[in-house]
Amino acid sequence: MYPHERSLVKKLKDKPFALLGVNSDDDLKALKPRLKEESITWRSFWNGPKGTRGPISAEWNVRGWPTIYIVDHKGVIRAKNKRGDAMEEAVMELLAEVDDEK
Amino acid sequence: MKQTITLLACLALSGTMVGQDAALTTARAEYKALKAEYDSVMDVYYMASRRVSSSSAYKMARAAKDTDAMRELRAAVTRPDKSIWADKFQKAADRYSPAAGEAPFLGWIALWSTNKKMATKATEAIMDRHADSADLLEVAEYVGVLRRAVGKELHGKVLDMLMSSKHGMIKANALYSRGYAMVSTRGRTPSTQDLSKGKELMAECARLAKGTELALRANAPEFEKTRLQIGMQVPDIVGQDLDGVPFKLSDYRGKVVVIDFWGDW
Numbered sequence: 001m002y003p004h005e006r007s008l009v010k011k012l013k014d015k016p017f018a019l020l021g022v023n024s025d026d027d028l029k030a031l032k033p034r035l036k037e038e039s040i041t042w043r044s045f046w047n048g049p050k051g052t053r054g055p056i057s058a059e060w061n062v063r064g065w066p067t068i069y070i071v072d073h074k075g076v077i078r079a080k081n082k083r084g085d086a087m088e089e090a091v092m093e094l095l096a097e098v099d100d101e102k
Numbered sequence: 103m104k105q106t107i108t109l110l111a112c113l114a115l116s117g118t119m120v121g122q123d124a125a126l127t128t129a130r131a132e133y134k135a136l137k138a139e140y141d142s143v144m145d146v147y148y149m150a151s152r153r154v155s156s157s158s159a160y161k162m163a164r165a166a167k168d169t170d171a172m173r174e175l176r177a178a179v180t181r182p183d184k185s186i187w188a189d190k191f192q193k194a195a196d197r198y199s200p201a202a203g204e205a206p207f208l209g210w211i212a213l214w215s216t217n218k219k220m221a222t223k224a225t226e227a228i229m230d231r232h233a234d235s236a237d238l239l240e241v242a243e244y245v246g247v248l249r250r251a252v253g254k255e256l257h258g259k260v261l262d263m264l265m266s267s268k269h270g271m272i273k274a275n276a277l278y279s280r281g282y283a284m285v286s287t288r289g290r291t292p293s294t295q296d297l298s299k300g301k302e303l304m305a306e307c308a309r310l311a312k313g314t315e316l317a318l319r320a321n322a323p324e325f326e327k328t329r330l331q332i333g334m335q336v337p338d339i340v341g342q343d344l345d346g347v348p349f350k351l352s353d354y355r356g357k358v359v360v361i362d363f364w365g366d367w
Binding site: 005008015016017018019020021022023024025027028030031032034035037038043044045046047050051052053054055056057058059060061062065066067068069070071072073074075076077078079080087091094095098 | 145148149152156315316318319321322323325326330331332333334335336337339341342343344349351352354355356357358359360361362363364365366367
C-alpha cells in the first residue's frame with residue numbers, strides 16, 4: 001500500500017490534491033517511528049486509542065481496512081475503494097475537471 | 103427487644119455489604135492490574151514482530167517468496183503463551199469465587215483463553231452466578247468472540263443474558279451485536295423480518311448508548327446509506343492529526359481528496 005501512495009503524493013505535490021488518512025492504530029507511540037521508516041508524509045486524522053473501534057470509522061461504517069473514498073474539489077464523493085492504478089486514474093480525471101473550470 | 107434484634111440484623115447485613123463492596127473493589131483493581139500487565143506483554147510482542155516484518159531482511163525474504171527464511175526471522179520473536187495467562191486469570195477468579203469479584207476474571211477467560219473447556223466453564227459460571235454483574239462490559243463489547251471460543255449455542259445464551267442486563271452499556275453492546283447479525287448482508291440475504299427486527303435492536307442500542315462510539319456504530323449502516331453514496335456531498339470530518347493538531351476535512355475544499363482509512367498492520 002505505502003509505495004503507491006508515496007509515489008502519488010510525490011507526483012501530485014504541485015496539484016490541487018491531498019491524500020488524507022484516517023489512521024486506526026491504537027498506539028500512537030508505536031506508530032510514530034513507523035511514519036519515518038515508511039516515509040509517510042501525508043496528514044492523517046487519528047481514530048483514537050480504540051483503534052479500529054474509534055469514532056471516525058464507527059460513524060463511517062468502516063469495516064475493512066483500507067477503505068477509500070475519493071472526493072472532488074467541490075466536496076462530492078465520486079468513487080469508493082479504488083486502489084493502485086484505478087485510484088490514480090480516478091484522481092487524474094478529477095484533477096482534469098478542476099482544470100476545465102479554470 | 104424486637105427492635106434491638108432488627109437493629110442488630112441490619113448492622114450485620116450492612117457489615118456484610120461493606121465487606122462485599124470492599125472485596126469487589128479490590129477484585130476490580132486486581133483485574134485492571136493483571137489485564138494491564140497482559141496488555142503490555144502483548145504490546146512488546148507486537149512491537150517486536152512489527153520490527154521483524156518491516157526489516158529489510160524480512161522484506162527481501164518476502165519478495166523472494168523464501169518462506170523458510172521468513173519463518174526463521176519470525177521465530178526470533180516468541181509469542182507469549184496464552185495458557186499461562188489464562189491460568190493467572192483463573193487463579194485470581196478462584197480466590198474470589200463464588201462472589202462477584204470473580205466476574206471480570208471469568209469474563210477474560212471466556213473471551214481470550216484458547217482452551218475451549220476453560221472458556222466454557224467460565225462462561226457457564228458467569229451465566230449461573232453473575233448474569234447481572236456490572237463487570238461484563240468487556241464480554242458484551244467482544245461477545246462475538248464467544249461464537250468461536252465456546253460455540254454458537256452458548257454464545258446465543260450469553261447474548262440473551264446480556265440483552266436483559268440492567269446495565270445500560272452492557273445491554274446496548276449486546277443489542278448491537280444481535281441487531282448487526284440480523285441486518286448484516288455478509289454472505290447472506292437477510293429476510294424482511296430479520297431486517298426490521300435488527301434495525302429495531304440497533305435503534306434501541308443507539309438510544310441507550312447515546313453520545314458514545316457504540317451509538318455511532320449502531321447508526322452507521324444508515325449513515326453510510328444516506329450520506330456516503332457516490333454523488334453525495336461528503337460529510338465533514340473534524341478531528342486531530344497524529345501530532346494532535348486539530349483540523350477538518352472541509353479545510354481541503356477546492357482540492358481533490360483521497361480519504362484513506364488505514365492502519366500500520
